[in-house]
Amino acid sequence: MKxxxxxxxxxxxxxVGSVHGDEPAGRDAIENFxxxxxxxxxxxxxxIANEEALEKDVRFLDTDLNRVFPGDSESESHEERLASEIMSAIEGTKVLDLHTTRSYPQPFATFTDLNDTTRHMLAGSGVKNAVHFPEQSGTLHEQVDGIVVETGHQGTPQARRNAEGVIKNFLAAQDVLDIDFEESDPVIFRYYETVEGDWQFLADNxxxxxxxEVFAERDGEKLEASESFYPVLMSTDGYEGMLGFKARKLE
Structure with missing residues (x-):
């Protein structure tokens, strides 16, 4: 951690950037900024969170860092010890956590609690869409007043450029920088179901x-929507054994 x-x-x-070692856009955007x-x-x-995994260009060394917060300083797992160190470092601060995805090219946000603080942070991030994930799964933003911004396709220069723009806009909105910024009013979605299995995704997030409507298929088998929904983080190759998430629009 640096x-x-x-x-x-x-x-x-x-x-925070590069919680996952195969997502260098956060690190690169921070350093360029x-x-x-x-x-x-x-x-x-x-x-810059998981430097060791970044060096090896892998998502994590022992355990997914974004599934083990608040961590354990005595653990044998690198990521569990690192999660504990990060929690100590960010205590009492508002947190912007930068990630990338294989599912969507434009920045969007995810968060755990919808309150006045997160609303202000979402508006200041400049994103058009934001997703409420209320379930606890060991992510960083569950532990703090904070949001995640997925800045674009993993490994692309555009994701890094998007991340730089998000940093500047967010810090200006938080009165850290004296520069112009754009405040957004993102559409809020709420996660309600995970779609398991390896599928070819046919719709749009x-x-x-x-x-x-048929929204995915594999080996001639078609996956048909039993009710209307909005896809979130759905992709053909983004996850192993999982297509992504279903959400409903709240606002």
């Missing part, structure tokens, strides 16, 4: 799948 602190005083905001030598009006810190 930490960069900017501004005077104890950090009030944390930007810091190279621009911005003036910081409030204290903020930047964390965040576009409504109507009841009776």
């Amino acid at each position: 930490i960069y602190k900017r501004g005077e005083g104890e950090p009030e905001i944390t930007v 810091l190279d621009e030598n911005h003036e910081f009006l409030r204290p903020v810190q930047f964390i 965040f576009k409504k799948v109507e009841k009776g």
Whole structure:
């Protein structure tokens, strides 16, 4: 884990990148942003999380880091110890956690709690869509006032550029930077079901799948919607043994 602190005083905001070692966009965006030598009006810190996994270009070494928070400092697992270190470092701060995906090219957010703080953070991120995942699964944003922004397709220059834009917009909205920013009013979706199995995805994320529509297939077998829903993080090769998630539109 590498930490960069900017501004005077104890950090009030944390930007985290590369929780997963096969998602370098967060690290690269943070480093490029810091190279621009911005003036910081409030204290903020930047964390490049799983450096060891980044070096090996793997998602994790022992355990998925984004499934083991708050971690265990005494664990034999690298990621469980690292999760504990990250929790100590971000205590009391608002957290923007940058990720990438294999399912969607444009930035969108995920979060655990919908409250005034997360609403403000979502608006400041500039995203058009945001997904409420209320279930506990060991993710970082379950533990803090924070949001995740998926910045684009994994391994692409566009995802890194999107991440840089999200950082600037978010920090300006949080009065950390004195630059122009765009506040958004994202459409909110709520996760309700996981679609298991390896499938070829035929629909589009965040576009409504109507009841009776075929949205995936494999070996001649077709997966038909039993009710209308919105696909989230669905892709042909994004997960092993899972297509993605179903959601309903809330706002």
